[in-house]
Amino acid sequence: MTTLLGCIADDFTGATDLAGLLARSGVKVSLRIGVPAEPPKDTAAFEVIALKSRTAPVDAAVAECRAALAWLQAAGAKRFFWKYCSTFDSTAQGNIGPVAEALMRDIDTAQTIYCPAFPENGRSIFMGNLFVGQQPLNESPMKDHPLTPMRDSNLMRLLSPQVTQPVGLVDRLTVARGAGAIKAALAQLADQNIAHVVVDAVADADLVQIASACRDMPLMTGGSAVAMPLPDLYVQDGLLSREAAQAQVHKVDPGAVILSGSCSAMTRSQVAQYCRTAPGFRLDPLALAQEGAGPALAWLAAQTLETTPILYATAEPDEVRRAQHALGTARAGDIVEDALAQIALAALERGRRRFVVAGGETSGAVTKALGVDRLDIGAEIAPGVPWTYCQSGGHSIALALKSGNFGAVDFFAEALACLEAT
Numbered sequence: 257m258t259t260l261l262g263c264i265a266d267d268f269t270g271a272t273d274l275a276g277l278l279a280r281s282g283v284k285v286s287l288r289i290g291v292p293a294e295p296p297k298d299t300a301a302f303e304v305i306a307l308k309s310r311t312a313p314v315d316a317a318v319a320e321c322r323a324a325l326a327w328l329q330a331a332g333a334k335r336f337f338w339k340y341c342s343t344f345d346s347t348a349q350g351n352i353g354p355v356a357e358a359l360m361r362d363i364d365t366a367q368t369i370y371c372p373a374f375p376e377n378g379r380s381i382f383m384g385n386l387f388v389g390q391q392p393l394n395e396s397p398m399k400d401h402p403l404t405p406m407r408d409s410n411l412m413r414l415l416s417p418q419v420t421q422p423v424g425l426v427d428r429l430t431v432a433r434g435a436g437a438i439k440a441a442l443a444q445l446a447d448q449n450i451a452h453v454v455v456d457a458v459a460d461a462d463l464v465q466i467a468s469a470c471r472d473m474p475l476m477t478g479g480s481a482v483a484m485p486l487p488d489l490y491v492q493d494g495l496l497s498r499e500a501a502q503a504q505v506h507k508v509d510p511g512a513v514i515l516s517g518s519c520s521a522m523t524r525s526q527v528a529q530y531c532r533t534a535p536g537f538r539l540d541p542l543a544l545a546q547e548g549a550g551p552a553l554a555w556l557a558a559q560t561l562e563t564t565p566i567l568y569a570t571a572e573p574d575e576v577r578r579a580q581h582a583l584g585t586a587r588a589g590d591i592v593e594d595a596l597a598q599i600a601l602a603a604l605e606r607g608r609r610r611f612v613v614a615g616g617e618t619s620g621a622v623t624k625a626l627g628v629d630r631l632d633i634g635a636e637i638a639p640g641v642p643w644t645y646c647q648s649g650g651h652s653i654a655l656a657l658k659s660g661n662f663g664a665v666d667f668f669a670e671a672l673a674c675l676e677a678t
């Protein structure tokens with residue numbers, strides 16, 4: 257069917273997060289890995305294109321997102337959603353702002369909103385400041401992220417250097433007055449030529465009002481949660497019928513592996529918890545730089561298919577800094593991503609069909625290595641982390657791509673149990 261909402265996500269965990277939240281309403285959501293080479297065919301009402309552009313050079317990220325936009329326009333979409341991290345992961349150069357401005361130019365629209373709030377996962381925005389739980393972003397563990405350390409909590413200050421046009425705010429006091437007040441505030445800001453508007457939200461009810469106010473905007477931007485109300489609003493508006501829904505039921509053989517390249521605080525606890533009861537192999541970037549992934553691959557080969565081993569580069573911030581100092585930040589990340597990608601392929605060759613991957617960049621590397629081009633969305637393990645199903649090397653496989661900070665401490669065991677139960 258004609259695509260109603262065309263979504264572009266800057267990383268793969270973000271894409272499954274968004275697809276999972278849209279799918280909660282029961283509508284069909286299609287998730288493509290990278291910009292499809294073929295013109296649109298068999299498209300869904302909600303199309304999500306997953307890119308690995310979060311930490312790419314600005315020009316490359318902009319070019320890739322514009323290509324994704326062109327594909328979604330060819331699929332018939334007139335409304336678009338630019339999905340980035342609920343912790344606004346970006347550098348002073350981008351890529352959130354430059355991509356938004358390029359998309360606005362191509363779509364020919366003068367204003368967009370920025371709302372990374374995700375209350376279910378503890379991300380809220382008040383007076384333009386982003387909080388992670390009770391901590392301002394810059395005091396949260398995101399201050400130590402290996403690739404995009406977040407050292408400011410103010411979204412207007414973070415966004416301004418990334419864009420050429422003025423940045424404004426619709427604050428919580430306005431949002432609390434509902435969709436009409438939000439619309440009026442946006443119109444007033446548009447009269448002042450404010451192109452980029454951060455919108456406060458501290459609870460799901462705020463997001464419903466924001467989505468309601470902005471549902472006809474050609475471009476919305478944010479985390480997944482502000483897009484979640486859109487399917488129901490489109491149904492209310494008569495744009496979509498519930499019949500579009502289709503349950504995704506897939507059978508996937510057993511044999512699982514857990515791969516973690518996330519160094520986020522939550523992933524560190526999850527890895528430590530899982531290692532208490534399961535075989536684990538720690539990947540050290542310095543050792544990988546010298547001897548490659550050989551020892552990890554040999555270790556994996558010695559594990560029986562009945563156990564679910566974990567291979568992880570997950571490390572404390574001081575260890576990450578040591579590796580980055582010795583190897584350079586980008587190279588340290590690439591070495592780890594490359595090793596985990598090789599390990600994923602070896603696991604597939606050895607009969608493992610269920611993959612739990614922690615980390616957005618890591619998920620991008622693993623998914624690319626597995627040659628996956630389209631994912632179906634399955635059961636949600638934790639808010640923002642669904643199981644997904646796809647084909648790799650002629651096999652049906654299941655992939656759970658976990659954002660660094662998502663999931664509870666038992667996430668890995670829960671993910672495996674969730675798949676058994678479906």
Ligand SMILES: Nc1ncnc2c1ncn2[C@@H]1O[C@H](COP(=O)(O)OP(=O)(O)O)[C@@H](O)[C@H]1O
Nearest residue numbers: 402518520569571579589592615616617618660
């Ligand atoms: N021990 C380590 N030292 C340096 N970099 C690491 C280490 N472990 C993982 N990395 C890199 O850190 C980055 C983590 O990013 P990502 O996978 O997106 O996780 P998250 O979802 O937590 O942001 C990846 O590029 C990964 O390769």
Ligand SMILES: O=C(O)[C@@H](O)C(=O)COP(=O)(O)O
Nearest residue numbers: 269270273341342616659660
């Ligand atoms: O919005 C979010 O927090 C996630 O969907 C997301 O983008 C996570 O990125 P990583 O933490 O890098 O996995």
